Amino acid sequence: MAISKLQPIEAIHQLYTETGHTVFGENYVQEVLPKIGALKGLSLEWHFVGRLQRNKVKHLIGHFALIHSVDSLELAESLNHHASAAGLTQSILLQCNLAGEKTKGGSEISALQDLALRIVGLPNLRIEGLMAMPPLSVDPETARPFFQQLRVLRDQLQGEIPSLKELSMGTSTDYRVAIEEGATMIRLGTILFGPRPAKA
Numbered sequence: 001m002a003i004s005k006l007q008p009i010e011a012i013h014q015l016y017t018e019t020g021h022t023v024f025g026e027n028y029v030q031e032v033l034p035k036i037g038a039l040k041g042l043s044l045e046w047h048f049v050g051r052l053q054r055n056k057v058k059h060l061i062g063h064f065a066l067i068h069s070v071d072s073l074e075l076a077e078s079l080n081h082h083a084s085a086a087g088l089t090q091s092i093l094l095q096c097n098l099a100g101e102k103t104k105g106g107s108e109i110s111a112l113q114d115l116a117l118r119i120v121g122l123p124n125l126r127i128e129g130l131m132a133m134p135p136l137s138v139d140p141e142t143a144r145p146f147f148q149q150l151r152v153l154r155d156q157l158q159g160e161i162p163s164l165k166e167l168s169m170g171t172s173t174d175y176r177v178a179i180e181e182g183a184t185m186i187r188l189g190t191i192l193f194g195p196r197p198a199k200a
């Protein structure tokens with residue numbers, strides 16, 4: 001999918017016109033809703049990949065085919081509550097913090113199975129798979145063991161939760177390695193749009 005965070009509406013429109021690409025991922029609640037509104041006519045599919053605060057959850061429901069960044073039971077319960085109120089089922093991925101990085105979102109590996117099994121009990125959510133963002137590195141090979149680890153986790157969890165089959169992993173720098181290690185979704189920003197404008 002094309003990660004269009006911080007890119008202007010015109011850049012998204014241009015990528016769509018030039019390539020026919022229709023799947024876009026965004027990180028920031030404030031900017032994504034106006035973008036979705038402005039591009040409604042194109043029937044794009046939107047994914048949310050950013051860090052999510054519980055007080056923003058209600059704005060997201062109904063707009064996203066998939067939310068990639070669920071990493072706590074509180075967040076899942078809130079999503080479930082608002083999805084239920086809207087009468088729909090929200091598809092989600094569980095984000096894993098594979099390297100235990102303090103600055104990043106994601107469930108710790110040790111808590112992942114418990115989290116997944118609790119979320120399965122929430123009737124208005126559907127867990128489709130796992131997402132991770134390995135530590136930043138210029139060498140894509142550095143990410144390989146993390147991608148392998150995410151795949152093993154997915155395989156283990158899928159035994160108990162059959163719907164959990166997707167692996168959202170790989171960005172502009174390391175997507176080739178991610179595909180080799182079994183990614184089912186790659187998230188490309190810079191390589192499609194060029195450098196991102198700075199965050200305001």
Ligand SMILES: *Cc1c(COP(=O)(O)O)cnc(C)c1O
Nearest residue numbers: 003049171172173187188189190
């Ligand atoms: C920004 C972002 C990407 C895309 O990164 P690029 O290096 O520009 O391809 C992918 N995933 C997430 C979660 C992001 O925040």
